[in-house]
Amino acid sequence: MKAPDVKRISPEAAKALHHLVVEMVIRLNVVLKSAKIYEPNNLLFQRQVSFLLNLINKALSESGQAVFASRQSTLFFNNIRLKYGFANYHFFKFILEELKKKEIGGIRFEPGLSEADLKLFATLLAKTEEKPAQPFETLAAELKTRGISHIALEKILPSELAPSREKYAAKIFFLGITHLEEAFESENRQEKIKLSTTRRLMQSIFNHIVDNESFVQGLTNIKNFHEYTLNHSMNVCVLAIALGRRLGLDRNELVDLGISAFFHDFGKLDTPREILEKPSKLDDREREIIEKHPYQGAGKLVQFKEFKNLPLHAIHVALEHHVKEDRSGYPRSFKKQSVNLFSKIVKIVDFFDAITTKRVYRTKVFTREEALSLMLEQSGKEFHPLLLREFVKMMGVYPVGTLVALNTGELGLVVENNPEPSLLLRPKVKLITDSQGNKVDGDIIDLSQADPATNRYPRTIVKTLDPEKYNIRAADYLLALAE
């Protein structure tokens, strides 16, 4: 089959096309969900298919082709990377997951596609009752058998199906801590820091976040590992990239943000350890010393031997990550009128990670849920309200790692949030005790899945619990999943 010529289009037309394609993604989302619920002859379903076909035909007439490609958990349409806003993130996530389930790497719609064929294709794609060993092959065979033409499929890369990607994500996390430690050591020895490696690390973190955001976010439940500042910086880096992605930063910006977050506490190299680890409240002199670490860190970064490869934002973030939204905080600026966006992002995630981490000087450690509530109270004063709101949405009502009690008496740990806004209260949960309180290595349960026979949800979260109180380390369970 000869590939059609791709029409060249102007930037304005490209923008309009992007808008059209995002509409298609959302519509496809609706079609597939309808296909899961309704029979093929359902009027509502048919109407959705008709809407989708119109959009596909419009894309075909404007661009000459209509090809969806999934590459490393990113959706492309006619070679254009699709960007989503935070309002439609869950639509994209759903489509990517559905494609991955069927091991589909690409779908090409061709001129002449009929509504009947599209409807049948959607029905086959949405089928979840059977889980064949070779889902792609099975689907491709079905399309052939049914005579569905004008839809061609491409198989996903084997590497994207590799098992235990969580294992590599965890590995990258710990490598990040090591890398930062090496950076600190290099700085002490006045040696070059390998920024190309840092950049590579951030790209890898980004790839893993795209692939499995929940798991990577869950890794930030690892606290006080090896050395607080290093572990903390890594957590801040991961959360910053995840939040930046939600906000719509492009991938290169996200790498810059990651690097900036990675080095945000670089100034602590010069803070005496006895002050950093003092078990009681700091006196005025000690407070004054510790409040110097932002500008001392910024000064260090400016003097990096590899400075020209360091994103400028990294210096902003190092300097400003303790400046509050109302411009209080520290350090007090001389002339600078504004705070950098990346600094505001890092401020949020830095604060969150800090107050959810047990420290010798901290009498109260907040659960993730409590931390988010506390931060919301400071919205506008300490944190940028919109950025904070998106962070809270990203973390979910029950952030990954939250210990929950279910109505069945079981206890579980949240391992993945449901991206669907209407199902935020129904995340995926790993069972860690049975209903009698006995610890188990339980299954991961999707609380949004109702029993088809009774139309009831078998399990519902009734309460969140403080894992510290029960000596539960969420990170252990998450890492166990990666093994």
Place this chain on the structure above:
Amino acid sequence: MESKKASYPGDSVSVDTIIDPAQLAKVKEILIVLANAVSAAKIFPSEHQTVVNFISDLEAKFKEYLDAYWKLELGIEERAFTFAGKKVYEDPHPVKSLPFFFFKDGMKTLYFYRGLEKEELVAFLETIKKVSQLPPEEGDIVNALWEKDLANIRYDAPDDFLETRIGVGKPPLELRVDREKLSSGRIDLAPEDLETTRSSTLAVEASVIKPAVESVGEGQEDIASEPVASDEKDMREIESLLLSNRRISPEEEYLNLIIEITYLEDRTEQFPAIADVLKQYHQEAVQKNDFKRAARLLLSLNEIGNASATKDEKKAAFLEALITEISQGSLIAELPDSLDFNRVEDIDSLLAYLKLIGPGAARSVAAVFEHSGDERHRRAALNILEEIGRQDSGLVMSLAQESRPALTREIIGLFSRRRDKRIVSYLAGFLRYRNKVIKLEAVKALGEIDDETAGKILIGFLSDEDEEVRTSAARALKPVQKAVLDHLLMLARHKSFKKKNRSEKGAILEAIARSSSDEACDLLRKTLKTSLFSSREKTEMAIVAASVLGKMITPAAEEALKDGAKSRSRRVREACLRALAEISARRNPLAPPGMNA
């Protein structure tokens, strides 16, 4: 040609896959062209015909292949590319081999997909070229391709590779999990948690029933199409934040940052490092002709220095020394020669910067004056020179050169308006000049400065080859000193005096008359004496003398004129009478004409 596909589009080929020899041949062809294209791209610019031809050829070969086979999956070994486990391209060169270029950065597989566009190929080649030109520790093809994010050129570079760059020689960090512990034992809820859990369980019973209608339902056909109004508002606000972030000028922001850091830093041992950063920034700004930033830097350093003066003397001293070093450094000294005025877009900023630099910028300011056609800029430049001249007149005067007549004239004018005696000695240098305009300006300046040396220099100008200069010098003289008067008298008595033109003679005689001395009066009286047979020149001199005496308004002058009014020469008589009338008129300015005669 019938195209033979793999089992289905995009299916991976493995060592077990039976490959059509024709397909294999195509792969090899592609790789040969790719290698040639890379080599050409490294040598020639992208628009060079050789590169263009290779890219066209490559595009055609890829299109033919991908149309038939959907995807090209290449394995990467240290010195070879493989396809379905077979080596299809080898390059034994230890360092320059194309496979090694990808291999060294941990790439294992390279994929080219159907739909591959020419622009992507061009971008791919340019990326390879760019990375190959970087130092080894900076160049990373995986980083670069990741940033490019080409839709139809993808790769596999497993994360394991990072283990070769991070933590080498150290045991890897990992958190060991005791799975046994996770699934053995019990968790007994505390009474307060148990209580609230039980009561909450009862409360949620109603919600366990799944809603009959999911997010998609009748009459909700468009629920997926538009985000709600508040989401839209948030989206716009976030987009606005992102846009602002993207519009930041890196140079401007970096300047803001280093100013802040300089302001905040209080550790003396860090000052040298900060100084290096600031000097580096300054140098780069000047070299890029960004004088606005350079000026801002200096201004800020001044401000910080002032702010530090009361609370941190060491810092204040450091900043002062730094500003001095910047202002007097070689960069400034070389600036006039290195400045390319055709590339300086903002002369106002340049002048503002030079003003901040102070005396060290004098030559540069002069250069601005010379090159600028804008009167406003020239005026501004002169103002700066005037300011510099107040501190160091010699420095500014040294800028005055015969090759710069306009500037030199202005410089002389600056000092003469202030009657600045410091320039007197410099003005002597203009005696040697050929440029009349400069000499006239110098003469004018000397005349306005009340200084003995000025008078002596003016005498020098009395011998100038140009008559206008000589005349001006005479007019400028104030012969209060005897030496000056003696010289003038000598000139007037010399036989060559008669041959001078009228205005010069008049100027010399007027100069003599300004001394109001007896010798002056005596000379003038004698000069008035003529006979019927006096030469034309002598008569001319007498007329001039009469005119000069008329300006003296002294009794002796009046006496001499009355004597002269009796001269046998009618012209001399008339001249004397006119002079007398003038004297009378000056004495009685209100009398009607003729009354004073």
